[in-house]
Amino acid sequence: MGFFEKIREGLKKTRDNISGQITQMVNSFTKIDEELFEELEELLVMGDVGVETAGYITGELRERVKQKGLSDPGLIMDELRDTVAQMLKGDDTLHISTKPSVILVIGVNGVGKTTTIGKLASRLKQEGKSVILGAADTFRAAAIEQLEVWAQRAGVPLIKHGEGADPAAVVFDTISAAKARGCDVVICDTAGRLHNKKNLMDELSKIARIIDRELPGCDKETLLVLDAATGQNAVHQAREFQSAAGITGIVLTKLDGTPKGGVVLPIKRELGLSVKFIGVGEQVDDLQPFDAESFAAALFDMEGRPLEPTEEPQEPAEAFQPEEPEEAPEPEEPEETEETEQSEEPQEPEKKRRFWPFGRG
Numbered sequence: 001m002g003f004f005e006k007i008r009e010g011l012k013k014t015r016d017n018i019s020g021q022i023t024q025m026v027n028s029f030t031k032i033d034e035e036l037f038e039e040l041e042e043l044l045v046m047g048d049v050g051v052e053t054a055g056y057i058t059g060e061l062r063e064r065v066k067q068k069g070l071s072d073p074g075l076i077m078d079e080l081r082d083t084v085a086q087m088l089k090g091d092d093t094l095h096i097s098t099k100p101s102v103i104l105v106i107g108v109n110g111v112g113k114t115t116t117i118g119k120l121a122s123r124l125k126q127e128g129k130s131v132i133l134g135a136a137d138t139f140r141a142a143a144i145e146q147l148e149v150w151a152q153r154a155g156v157p158l159i160k161h162g163e164g165a166d167p168a169a170v171v172f173d174t175i176s177a178a179k180a181r182g183c184d185v186v187i188c189d190t191a192g193r194l195h196n197k198k199n200l201m202d203e204l205s206k207i208a209r210i211i212d213r214e215l216p217g218c219d220k221e222t223l224l225v226l227d228a229a230t231g232q233n234a235v236h237q238a239r240e241f242q243s244a245a246g247i248t249g250i251v252l253t254k255l256d257g258t259p260k261g262g263v264v265l266p267i268k269r270e271l272g273l274s275v276k277f278i279g280v281g282e283q284v285d286d287l288q289p290f291d292a293e294s295f296a297a298a299l300f301d302m303e304g305r306p307l308e309p310t311e312e313p314q315e316p317a318e319a320f321q322p323e324e325p326e327e328a329p330e331p332e333e334p335e336e337t338e339e340t341e342q343s344e345e346p347q348e349p350e351k352k353r354r355f356w357p358f359g360r361g
Helices: 005-008 013-017 018-025 034-046 051-066 075-090 114-124 143-154 169-180 197-214 232-245 260-272 290-301 337-344
Strands: 101-106 130-137 185-189 219-226 247-251 277-279 287-289
Touching: 005 075, 005 143, 005 169, 005 277, 005 287, 005 290, 013 018, 013 143, 013 260, 013 290, 018 101, 018 232, 034 051, 034 075, 051 075, 051 260, 075 260, 101 114, 101 197, 114 130, 114 143, 114 219, 114 247, 114 277, 114 287, 130 143, 130 169, 169 185, 197 219, 219 277, 232 260, 232 277, 247 260, 260 277, 260 287
Parallel strands: 101 185, 101 219, 130 185, 219 247, 247 277
Antiparallel strands: 277 287
16 A cells, blocks of 8 residues: 555545535535635534634635636635645654654653554664664553563664653663664653643753753654544643643644544644654554645545536636625615504524534534
8 A cells, every 4th residue: 555545544534524524515505605615614623623723724715716716616625625735834854864863752641652652663764774762751650561562563672761760861871872882763752641741841851951961963853642533632732742842743643543633734723833743554654754745635535636527517607706895775765654663674584504513503
């Protein structure tokens, strides 16, 4: 299975949840109008994109449609894909050019942190780099043993202390071993909880001081592992860790098992954090480097091709123009009759919507 096919298959549940509903909605329209954009925004919110990011995407789409003079709703999916791809672009490269370079991996328990480290070590080794692991998450029960299993699977050495040991001491010993053995990359499993921001900052600051002292000028990445299945909670975790730990990138796991992969968008848009890897399966090679164009194409199931029309061609409608308030004409003076005085203005019936806003029963 090729690179794109892995991502496409891994995003199946998210694609069905977001792209499938949007396509169905768009196909119900015969022209591009404000109602279409309103319903699109509602569907994006329901797809875990978040209110702010959904508003941004629809705003960008309005501008694109206006600039290009589009009127056919069938073209919206192309523009939506391109808008999402453009929004997700950023520094998604892993910076590990120095020898050795250091990768710190953090995240709350249960997000797949240890598994991610093992898969990342295996990927880097396949790329020809020598890797050493440091078991610096010393407070979680069985964390050291789990990392040891993954080190054996990946065929890389592991430096460990006993449970409850000082994490900074483990990092120091791992760096010393890396220098002695001429390793290219040091990967350290660090804080596995977010119980106290001050403790987290103190611990990571101590580790950072050791890295700066022992490897001055080295490339250093601090990757936060998030479980895509937690949806908007993943955004909250990223915000908390970002303020405490100086995150350089995100690893989003378990995308293949959840319809909430749309959370990638607010992580990038609202927090400015680049996703560097995504987990799209259980196998060692299912940790894939993130690519904005491939992700957007897989999310909307388009593989770089425009959508084919599903209905008979219709006469072109007028291009969409944003609604502008018009001055109401001066009302004519009605004749004063007893019937007129008692009449009330007719109430305009409420517009029937195809989708209810998120959170409404």
